[in-house]
Amino acid sequence: MWRRLLALIIKEMLAIWRDPKGRAVILVPPLLQLIIFAFAMTMEVRNVDIAVLNLDHGRSGREIVAGFEGASAFDEIIQLQSVSQIRETIDSQRVIAVVHIGQDFSRRIEAGQPADVQIILDGRKSNASQIVNSYLSAIIARVSAAAYSGGAPPEAVQVRHWFNPNLEYAWFTLPGLVATITLLTTIIVTALSVARERELGTFDQLLVSPLRPMEIVI
CATH class of the missing domain: 3.40.1710.10 (abc type-2 transporter like domain)
Structure with missing residues (x-):
């Protein structure tokens, strides 16, 4: 199972990376969202x-x-x-x-x-x-x-913060933002992969492959 799943993942990543639009979807929106949500939309008040x-x-x-x-x-x-x-x-x-x-x-x-x-x-x-x-x-x-x-x-009482000692707001939000944006990007990439297979007419070939439906979804 894991070999088949790994082969499918590699195949999909290569297909997306060869497509300029696919590369843009993977790289540009996550980076923009990370910058905007972490550094622009903060709850801090300055200046x-x-x-x-x-x-x-x-x-x-x-x-x-x-x-x-x-x-x-x-x-x-x-x-x-x-x-x-x-x-x-x-x-x-x-x-x-x-x-x-x-x-x-x-x-x-x-x-x-x-x-x-x-x-x-x-x-x-x-x-x-x-x-x-x-x-x-x-x-x-x-x-x-x-x-x-x-x-x-x-x-x-002297309080010492081991994590984020300067209490920078961005470091509180970055870990959660990375996980959330990665999840959303994965969903978008999955939808694009299915749409591409339909558009190229290779989705039926994917269904008759040794891969199980759950493996295709994953």
């Missing part, structure tokens, strides 16, 4: 602009702004001067989010009291704004956890 209204000007407030400036997801950090600028900045779509840091933020952090930071999102871009919200919240949480008043800093 977006945000605005910051920092009324605190204390150490913790400056560290939060510095964290935003060091994040690769943000392109430009627009500094606002008053609360009245927030609505106009969001309505004009200059930014996707505005971070409002209150006047007593650093003082409350140093005193060990709860301190609030307001994040205003552009709801017209619901998916992107929620992802940006998670980025901003993570930076704010990291700075707030590092800010302490005397004594040793709080212990934190």
